[in-house]
Amino acid sequence: MRLIDHLAARRIYYQRPLPTLPDILLIDVPSQFSGQGLALDRYYPVIVETVAEAHEFEAFLCERRKRLIAPALLDRRPSALLTEDIIFARYSPPAPNWPWLQLCCWPRHYVALALDPEEGFARGAFTIDAFDDAESIGAAEARLLATLGSTEPRLVQPIPAPLGRA
Template sequence: MRLIDELAARRVYYHRPLPTLPDILLIDIPPRFSGGDLALGRYYPVILESLAEMHEFEAYLCEPRMTLVAPALLDRRPSALRTSDIIFARYEPQAPNWPWLLICFWPQSCTAMVPPSADTFARGSYTIDAYSTEGQLTDAELKLLGTLGPEHARIVHLGATRLGHA
């Protein structure tokens, strides 16, 4: 069996809204494997920082296996990207009936405050949340900005939504 035929048969690429952010492959996990640990109970996001990683991950999904495994190839790989600011970016659905994504890219000064064993940051630098509507995403952004407070709000950048393709 292959992950691409079973666990990851339904998936969509979300293109990076800024050149300095990653692409996201969002896998819609079949109901028999889904659960509360997944975004909206069913989605598994994969952070792809380069075209090479995209190819590597697609090859991983296509490998024959004896049993199904979680598509966690890149989950613990350290991010190759760096930031000194907290960056929020919206990832617009690339197909109907797929969720909005909010990715937060955290600088090392923030991630160092959390024990590595806490498994809080994907690839050591990111948090990702999924929302059914743009309004829910906006509410979450505002709540997060309010939590950070005025001393941090000045370093938060809201990534613009992609308006077209070049």
């Protein structure tokens, strides 16, 4: 069996809103495998920093295996992104019926404060959440900002798509 045929059959790439941020591959996990621990109880986000990683991950999904495994190939790989600022980045849905994503990039000194950084931060630097709409993501950002006190994170908004065609 292959993950691409079962666990990751429905997936979509969210393009980075800035060249220095990662792309996100979002897997819509089938209902028999979904539940707590996944974004909105059904989505598995994969943070992809380079084109080479995207190819590597697609090859990983295509490998034949005896049983299904979690698509965690890149989860523990250290991020190449180094930042001194907290970054909140919104990723708009690339197609209808997909969620909004909020990627938070955390400086190393914030990550070091966590009880279990390996479990709490993907690639040692990121947290990610999914939301049904842009208003929900705004409310989540407001809650995070309230907990940060005087710290001012950098907010990255998606670039609106053009409405017409040439």
